[in-house]
Amino acid sequence: xxxxxxxxxxxxxxxxxxxxxxxxxxxxxxxxxxxxxxxxxxxxxxxxxxxxxxxxxxxxxxxxxxxxxxxxxxxxxxxxxxxxxxxxxxxxxxxxxxxxxxxxxxxxxxxxxxxx
Numbered sequence: 001x002x003x004x005x006x007x008x009x010x011x012x013x014x015x016x017x018x019x020x021x022x023x024x025x026x027x028x029x030x031x032x033x034x035x036x037x038x039x040x041x042x043x044x045x046x047x048x049x050x051x052x053x054x055x056x057x058x059x060x061x062x063x064x065x066x067x068x069x070x071x072x073x074x075x076x077x078x079x080x081x082x083x084x085x086x087x088x089x090x091x092x093x094x095x096x097x098x099x100x101x102x103x104x105x106x107x108x109x110x111x112x113x114x115x116x
Contacts, residue, residue: 001101004096004098005098006080008091009065009067011065020066025068029070034080037070041066
């Protein structure tokens with residue numbers, strides 16, 4: 001099934017309506033009926049300012065990126081982007097064509113045991 005991979009890059013400390021932006025994105029996607037979404041915390045990275053941030057004890061808290069990902073129809077991706085554009089926010093995103101599928105061997109015929 002052809003979908004799009006919609007990924008947002010947000011900072012840990014960025015907030016929207018008094019909650020972390022990554023959490024708002026997931027909740028908004030869920031409210032809009034998107035089938036699923038995930039958020040992942042980066043181990044290290046740098047952005048346009050060329051400052052490398054790493055997940056270390058002495059690193060400033062909230063300086064790493066969170067990736068928020070959805071695999072959705074292009075229509076749902078546009079709806080989510082339009083919804084976000086109505087807020088006062090700056091966020092980087094990538095939208096990439098994706099082939100989505102599920103491998104499900106659990107619902108197949110039961111495995112045959114050894115012959116008696």
